[in-house]
Amino acid sequence: MRITVLAGGVGAARFLRGLKAAAPDAEITVIGNTGDDITLFGLRVCPDLDTVMYTLGGGINEDQGWGRAGETFAIRDELAGYGAGPDWFTLGDRDFATHIARSQLLAGGHPLSAVTEILCRRWQPGIRLLPMSDDQIETHVLIDDGDGRRYVHFQEWWVRMHAQVPAAAIVPAGAADARPAPGVLDAITGADVVLFPPSNPVVSIGTILAVPGIREAVAARTVVGVSPIIGGAPVRGMADACLTAIGVPTSAAAVGAHYGAGLIDGWLMDNEDKAAAADTALTGIEVRIMPLYMHDLAATADIARAALDLAAGLT
Amino acid sequence: MRITVLAGGVGAARFLRGLKAAAPDAEITVIGNTGDDITLFGLRVCPDLDTVMYTLGGGINEDQGWGRAGETFAIRDELAGYGAGPDWFTLGDRDFATHIARSQLLAGGHPLSAVTEILCRRWQPGIRLLPMSDDQIETHVLIDDGDGRRYVHFQEWWVRMHAQVPAAAIVPAGAADARPAPGVLDAITGADVVLFPPSNPVVSIGTILAVPGIREAVAARTVVGVSPIIGGAPVRGMADACLTAIGVPTSAAAVGAHYGAGLIDGWLMDNEDKAAAADTALTGIEVRIMPLYMHDLAATADIARAALDLAAGLT
Numbered sequence: 001m002r003i004t005v006l007a008g009g010v011g012a013a014r015f016l017r018g019l020k021a022a023a024p025d026a027e028i029t030v031i032g033n034t035g036d037d038i039t040l041f042g043l044r045v046c047p048d049l050d051t052v053m054y055t056l057g058g059g060i061n062e063d064q065g066w067g068r069a070g071e072t073f074a075i076r077d078e079l080a081g082y083g084a085g086p087d088w089f090t091l092g093d094r095d096f097a098t099h100i101a102r103s104q105l106l107a108g109g110h111p112l113s114a115v116t117e118i119l120c121r122r123w124q125p126g127i128r129l130l131p132m133s134d135d136q137i138e139t140h141v142l143i144d145d146g147d148g149r150r151y152v153h154f155q156e157w158w159v160r161m162h163a164q165v166p167a168a169a170i171v172p173a174g175a176a177d178a179r180p181a182p183g184v185l186d187a188i189t190g191a192d193v194v195l196f197p198p199s200n201p202v203v204s205i206g207t208i209l210a211v212p213g214i215r216e217a218v219a220a221r222t223v224v225g226v227s228p229i230i231g232g233a234p235v236r237g238m239a240d241a242c243l244t245a246i247g248v249p250t251s252a253a254a255v256g257a258h259y260g261a262g263l264i265d266g267w268l269m270d271n272e273d274k275a276a277a278a279d280t281a282l283t284g285i286e287v288r289i290m291p292l293y294m295h296d297l298a299a300t301a302d303i304a305r306a307a308l309d310l311a312a313g314l315t
Numbered sequence: 316m317r318i319t320v321l322a323g324g325v326g327a328a329r330f331l332r333g334l335k336a337a338a339p340d341a342e343i344t345v346i347g348n349t350g351d352d353i354t355l356f357g358l359r360v361c362p363d364l365d366t367v368m369y370t371l372g373g374g375i376n377e378d379q380g381w382g383r384a385g386e387t388f389a390i391r392d393e394l395a396g397y398g399a400g401p402d403w404f405t406l407g408d409r410d411f412a413t414h415i416a417r418s419q420l421l422a423g424g425h426p427l428s429a430v431t432e433i434l435c436r437r438w439q440p441g442i443r444l445l446p447m448s449d450d451q452i453e454t455h456v457l458i459d460d461g462d463g464r465r466y467v468h469f470q471e472w473w474v475r476m477h478a479q480v481p482a483a484a485i486v487p488a489g490a491a492d493a494r495p496a497p498g499v500l501d502a503i504t505g506a507d508v509v510l511f512p513p514s515n516p517v518v519s520i521g522t523i524l525a526v527p528g529i530r531e532a533v534a535a536r537t538v539v540g541v542s543p544i545i546g547g548a549p550v551r552g553m554a555d556a557c558l559t560a561i562g563v564p565t566s567a568a569a570v571g572a573h574y575g576a577g578l579i580d581g582w583l584m585d586n587e588d589k590a591a592a593a594d595t596a597l598t599g600i601e602v603r604i605m606p607l608y609m610h611d612l613a614a615t616a617d618i619a620r621a622a623l624d625l626a627a628g629l630t
Binding site: 041042043072074075077078079081082083084085093094096097098100101103104105107118119121122 | 356357358387389390393394396397398399400408409411412413415416418419420422433434436437
């Protein structure tokens with residue numbers, strides 16, 4: 001069985017653990033969001049790719065869900081001593097090594113997809129991890145915080161401003177001219193099922209879908225999504241601020257409707273959102289209601305299994 | 316009083332500590348060797364500049380004489396995990412931060428002299444530290460180790476091969492077309508005295524002198540050197556292997572004669588080398604004999620004071 005997953009960071013990485021447990025023999029390809037990527041201290045940082053790689057490779061900081069376990073922060077402190085770079089984005093020493101290795105490979109002419117493959121040789125995540133594109137795409141957010149109406153990098157809005165400044169728009173800068181990375185369209189076209197894990201519908205899944213060709217390829221497959229919204233709030237992160245920016249209410253039904261019957265075929269919502277299951281905007285989408293909190297691996301595997309079962313009934 | 320010092324790494328840095336103690340009111344400019352510089356893991360490493368900066372700024376690992384005190388090695392281990400880069404050049408985490416900050420500034424268009432000034436703002440070394448050139452000059456060593464006769468970077472010969480493969484030639488690649496960094500010629504021309512600390516005569520002092528214009532400017536001043544050779548052997552490092560490559564015997568007198576009366580005016584040799592003080596090759600050079608081991612700050616200040624006294628008697 002071939003499964004292709006469009007993935008953001010923490011939520012996707014945890015879901016993928018459950019998916020691997022639920023479908024140990026499946027051939028899983030993960031198309032990772034690179035819109036969060038940022039150049040810091042001259043080094044290329046790919047937060048979502050790394051979160052997936054570290055989580056599935058056993059190197060993740062389990063408590064926070066991102067970054068490395070057993071991390072130290074000598075470099076952060078030293079760079080602050082030099083007054084270098086932004087002080088609002090903390091990278092640990094172990095994590096820095098990944099960005100150094102990646103930047104060196106990129107400077108050597110390897111595209112991001114090849115670099116990601118090289119880094120994954122060490123981590124052996126048990127899935128094939130592809131960046132959505134080898135072209136540089138960065139999610140930019142239009143804000144007006146008194147310093148004037150301007151676009152800032154997603155990370156500046158998300159990490160520095162904690163998404164507390166309203167976003168007037170969220171755009172995937174560079175997406176219009178980008179191409180999917182090698183293997184991406186084949187992984188979608190050849191998939192028995194495409195899954196949307198409980199990732200941010202705007203800046204994770206939405207950004208991947210903004211790469212020309214990906215949305216169309218996905219729409220042609222059987223697609224099942226897992227709601228990242230439970231009981232009217234994001235389980236993690238600040239997806240509500242992103243949804244507001246694109247005019248979508250923060251509800252599981254609204255997110256399912258935002259994807260729409262033209263894109264997804266099945267939609268998992270939590271028990272808390274049962275009342276909305278009959279929402280007319282979800283017409284044409286098979287909805288399943290079940291516990292969606294990924295408390296542990298067993299609960300997460302149940303969710304993944306339910307997504308696969310729903311897909312199997314739809315094909 | 317204005318003193319200008321041509322400096323390599325560890326020996327020069329220690330000498331400079333003594334010089335600062337001996338002449339606390341002097342305006343000291345240090346022209347640092349950049350021929351040892353190397354790009355590792357995509358980052359620009361300037362070992363001699365950093366050794367001077369860390370030593371005078373209080374950040375040096377006192378035991379080894381280079382690198383940072385209290386160093387950790389998470390990045391080295393991580394990079395090895397990725398199979399990235401050379402495994403024969405170890406950089407600590409704190410040191411890595413310097414190279415990250417430097418590389419970011421260089422990539423931003425700052426010349427090395429400006430970058431060095433920025434890094435020194437943190438360390439406050441109490442001297443003005445100038446790279447010999449903003450142009451990229453790298454010391455390359457011609458070897459034949461069975462893999463064929465070829466040039467390798469100085470660091471590969473020095474660190475990886477421990478200078479145990481004979482050097483057929485040592486060349487400052489890029490020097491012929493290089494220019495002294497801003498301020499270098501003025502610091503020499505305006506100096507009351509130019510000092511050669513006990514640095515490697517070939518790959519430290521020799522490389523600085525290879526930058527067009529520097530040798531002539533130095534020769535026009537009162538110059539006093541301190542022998543890095545005591546009792547027929549380098550006090551530290553493998554200067555003998557470098558001297559052999561250029562056909563100079565490993566003796567204090569031979570090094571003084573190699574600089575020659577056309578370049579230096581005074582030459583400090585250790586008590587152990589007293590017998591050679593009357594060497595005819597030293598004709599025209601004022602020789603002083605005294606203890607030259609830099610055991611501690613007091614002994615080192617005595618050496619610096621002797622060098623200044625000798626210079627005062629010559630002008």
